[in-house]
Amino acid sequence: MLRATDLPPHARASFATAARLLSCLVTESLLRALYVPLDSPGCVGVCVVLSGPASAKAPTAYTADDVLVLVPLRHVPVFKHDSDATDARGRDIALLDPLDMLPLVLQVRQGRDALDRSEAREKLVSDVVGALDAAGWGLGKAVNLVALEDSVELWHTYARSIELEAAMAADIASELASAVKWQTYSYEHPAQAPLFDSPSIDWEQSIVEGHPTHPMHKTRHFLHPIPPIEPGDYDLYSPRIRLAALPRESLKITGDFEQLLLPVLECASKNAGAPLEIPEGHVVVPVHELQVRHIRAKFSEAVIYPEAFHVPARAQQSIRSVVLSDALHETHLKLGVGIKLTSAVRTISPASAYLGPRFSAxxxxxxxxxxxxxxVAKELASVVHAHPDGEVAKHCAAIVRECHENGSEARGERLIVCTSLVESGHAGVESGVPSVVRVFGLDTEEKRIAWLDSFVQLFFAAFLPQVLHNGVAFEAHPQNTVARFSLAAPHKLLGFIIRDFGGLRVHPPTLLASTGVALDVAPGHSIIAETLDDVYTRMYHTMIHNHLQQLIRVLELHYNGKGWDVVRARLRQAVPRGHALERVWLSEDAKTLPGKCFMRMRMVGAYRHHLHAPFPNLLHYMGTSRKADEDSQHSHAVQG
Incomplete structure (x- = not known):
C-alpha cells in the first residue's frame, strides 16, 4: 500500500497541503466529489473531484473535461445523508478527510504520456481507470492519469475555474507555497518524540504537521517590514524578548500590567549588566524580537532598548505565546507578532486586549x-497602543496570562497540550504511531476505547456546563486545550486547562440571566452570539468536528464507528433530556450542522467572523463497512 512516509520530504509536504486543500473544497461544498468503489490492494475506492463549473451539472453530463482530480482512498469517506446509494456514477461525498486518502492525487490529461510510476502506482492507476470505466464514466482511450506534483498548481486550477480575483488567488497561492516549504523542513528535521516525562513546553514544540485539515497548516508568512525568513534560518520556538518604552498616553493599559512585568525588566537588566533607564512618563512593553521592526516603523515615539536588554523565551505552538522561565513563574506572555500562521496574523487587537482581563475577572x-x-487560564493584564487605527495598534500589544504549566510537577501533574497528542512522525520513534498511542501504551482496541471514554467523559464535564447553563462556548480546540494527567502511573486524566479568549462565543442575555454579569466587550466583537444556536455552532466545531474527530481518527476508532459510540453515550449523559442542545445536536432531524469553512473564509478575507456551510453531523456517524460499500455502494454513514 502507498504510504506518505515513503515519499521524499517535498513530495510528502506537497501532498499534505493538497490533501487539506481538497478536504476543504469538498467538505465546504465548494466542489462536488463522488465516491466510486474499487478493489485494489490497500484502496477501497476513488474520489472523483469535479471541476468548479462541472459541480453544478446534471450527473449524467460528466466527461473527462469535468474532472478536476482523482484521489484513491484508503478508507470510505462520509457521504451526504441524501446521496443516492444506487447511482452507478458514484455517491456524493459530504466530508473528505486527509486521512481518508492515499498519498496520490491524479490529474486527467488528454494525449499526454503519464509520469514515471512505480509498479504499485501503475497497478493502482490501472485499477482506478478500470473502476471508472465500469461505473460508466467513459474517460476515453486517449486519457492519461498524471500524478499531481504541485499542490499550488491544484489551487491555481481551481481558482481559474471559479474566476477568483487574481490578487486574492495569488495571495492564497503564496500561503500554500509557504505551507509546503515549511512542512518540507519539518519532515526533514522532525521534532524529537516527547515522552510522558517531557516538560510541557517540549510537548508544545513537538508539532510535526499541525492542523489536520487547514490548507495553510504550516504557513509562515512574515509581514513587512519583517524580512522573509527561510526555514532553518531562525528558531521561531526560541525567540528573545526585547523591550520598548512608550509614553503612557500612547497606551491603553488594563490591570496591573507594570507590576506583573517587573520580573521581566529585572531579568533584562541583569542580562544587559546595566540598569534599565525608563524615561519619565513612559511604560515598558515587551516585544518579540521579530516585531521590533514593526514597532520602529509604526510608532515613532517608541524608545527601543538595545539588544543587550533581552530575556530568552520558549514559544508555545502559537508562536506568539512565550514562556520566560528566567523571569516569570506563575505567568507567561502573549505578544503581538506580525506573522501569519494558518489564515490569521498573530497580532493582538485592541478589542482582545480589552476583553481578556475583564472576561477573566x-x-x-x-x-x-x-x-x-x-x-481557565486567566488573562491578568494587557497593554495595547492607543492608535486610532486598530490595524496599526494591534502591532504593539501584550497580554500577561496565567501559566499553570509552571509548578505542575509539584502538584503531581503533567500538562500536555492536546494537539500534540495526535501528532506522529517524530524523530527516534516508529513512524506513523501518534503520541497518544505511544505514550499511553494504547496497543489494543480495548485500551484505546477505554482511554477515549475517560477523555470524552471529562471533556464534556469540563466544557458543556457553561454552554448548557451560561450560553458561553470556550474555543476548546486542541491548541487551546491542555490536558492534565497524574504523574503517578497509570497517568490518569484529571481535567483540562483552557486558554485564549479570541474564539469565545457568548450569548449575552443568557449570561446575564444565569450569572447576573453583563458582558463588557467592544461593540460588534466577534465573540458575541446573536442566538444560542450560534453558541452551539461554535462548540460543535471546536469540540466535535475538530477536537474529538481527529482524536478518534488517530485512535483508529472512526471508520468502525466505535469512537462515535463513546461520544454519543457520554453526550446523552451530559446533556439534560429536553435541553435545546439535545435537539440541535442529537435529534433525528439534525442531519447536518453548520461547519466552519476555512477556504470560504480565506477567499473573502474573513478570520474573526466565521463563515459556515452544512457539514455532516458526525454525532450520528455509525461507521462504514468496506465489504458492504464495495458490493452494493451502501454504507452505514451519516444516519439522521
Missing part, C-alpha cells in the same frame, strides 16, 4: 465550572 468566576475538572 468578571465572567469566569461566575460561570458553571467544576474547578477540579476545568481551569
Amino acid at each position: 468578571q465572567v469566569v468566576p461566575a460561570l458553571r465550572i467544576d474547578p477540579a475538572i476545568l481551569t
Whole structure:
C-alpha cells in the first residue's frame, strides 16, 4: 500500500497541503466529489473531484473535461445523508478527510504520456481507470492519469475555474507555497518524540504537521517590514524578548500590567549588566524580537532598548505565546507578532486586549465550572497602543496570562497540550504511531476505547456546563486545550486547562440571566452570539468536528464507528433530556450542522467572523463497512 512516509520530504509536504486543500473544497461544498468503489490492494475506492463549473451539472453530463482530480482512498469517506446509494456514477461525498486518502492525487490529461510510476502506482492507476470505466464514466482511450506534483498548481486550477480575483488567488497561492516549504523542513528535521516525562513546553514544540485539515497548516508568512525568513534560518520556538518604552498616553493599559512585568525588566537588566533607564512618563512593553521592526516603523515615539536588554523565551505552538522561565513563574506572555500562521496574523487587537482581563475577572468566576475538572487560564493584564487605527495598534500589544504549566510537577501533574497528542512522525520513534498511542501504551482496541471514554467523559464535564447553563462556548480546540494527567502511573486524566479568549462565543442575555454579569466587550466583537444556536455552532466545531474527530481518527476508532459510540453515550449523559442542545445536536432531524469553512473564509478575507456551510453531523456517524460499500455502494454513514 502507498504510504506518505515513503515519499521524499517535498513530495510528502506537497501532498499534505493538497490533501487539506481538497478536504476543504469538498467538505465546504465548494466542489462536488463522488465516491466510486474499487478493489485494489490497500484502496477501497476513488474520489472523483469535479471541476468548479462541472459541480453544478446534471450527473449524467460528466466527461473527462469535468474532472478536476482523482484521489484513491484508503478508507470510505462520509457521504451526504441524501446521496443516492444506487447511482452507478458514484455517491456524493459530504466530508473528505486527509486521512481518508492515499498519498496520490491524479490529474486527467488528454494525449499526454503519464509520469514515471512505480509498479504499485501503475497497478493502482490501472485499477482506478478500470473502476471508472465500469461505473460508466467513459474517460476515453486517449486519457492519461498524471500524478499531481504541485499542490499550488491544484489551487491555481481551481481558482481559474471559479474566476477568483487574481490578487486574492495569488495571495492564497503564496500561503500554500509557504505551507509546503515549511512542512518540507519539518519532515526533514522532525521534532524529537516527547515522552510522558517531557516538560510541557517540549510537548508544545513537538508539532510535526499541525492542523489536520487547514490548507495553510504550516504557513509562515512574515509581514513587512519583517524580512522573509527561510526555514532553518531562525528558531521561531526560541525567540528573545526585547523591550520598548512608550509614553503612557500612547497606551491603553488594563490591570496591573507594570507590576506583573517587573520580573521581566529585572531579568533584562541583569542580562544587559546595566540598569534599565525608563524615561519619565513612559511604560515598558515587551516585544518579540521579530516585531521590533514593526514597532520602529509604526510608532515613532517608541524608545527601543538595545539588544543587550533581552530575556530568552520558549514559544508555545502559537508562536506568539512565550514562556520566560528566567523571569516569570506563575505567568507567561502573549505578544503581538506580525506573522501569519494558518489564515490569521498573530497580532493582538485592541478589542482582545480589552476583553481578556475583564472576561477573566468578571465572567469566569461566575460561570458553571467544576474547578477540579476545568481551569481557565486567566488573562491578568494587557497593554495595547492607543492608535486610532486598530490595524496599526494591534502591532504593539501584550497580554500577561496565567501559566499553570509552571509548578505542575509539584502538584503531581503533567500538562500536555492536546494537539500534540495526535501528532506522529517524530524523530527516534516508529513512524506513523501518534503520541497518544505511544505514550499511553494504547496497543489494543480495548485500551484505546477505554482511554477515549475517560477523555470524552471529562471533556464534556469540563466544557458543556457553561454552554448548557451560561450560553458561553470556550474555543476548546486542541491548541487551546491542555490536558492534565497524574504523574503517578497509570497517568490518569484529571481535567483540562483552557486558554485564549479570541474564539469565545457568548450569548449575552443568557449570561446575564444565569450569572447576573453583563458582558463588557467592544461593540460588534466577534465573540458575541446573536442566538444560542450560534453558541452551539461554535462548540460543535471546536469540540466535535475538530477536537474529538481527529482524536478518534488517530485512535483508529472512526471508520468502525466505535469512537462515535463513546461520544454519543457520554453526550446523552451530559446533556439534560429536553435541553435545546439535545435537539440541535442529537435529534433525528439534525442531519447536518453548520461547519466552519476555512477556504470560504480565506477567499473573502474573513478570520474573526466565521463563515459556515452544512457539514455532516458526525454525532450520528455509525461507521462504514468496506465489504458492504464495495458490493452494493451502501454504507452505514451519516444516519439522521
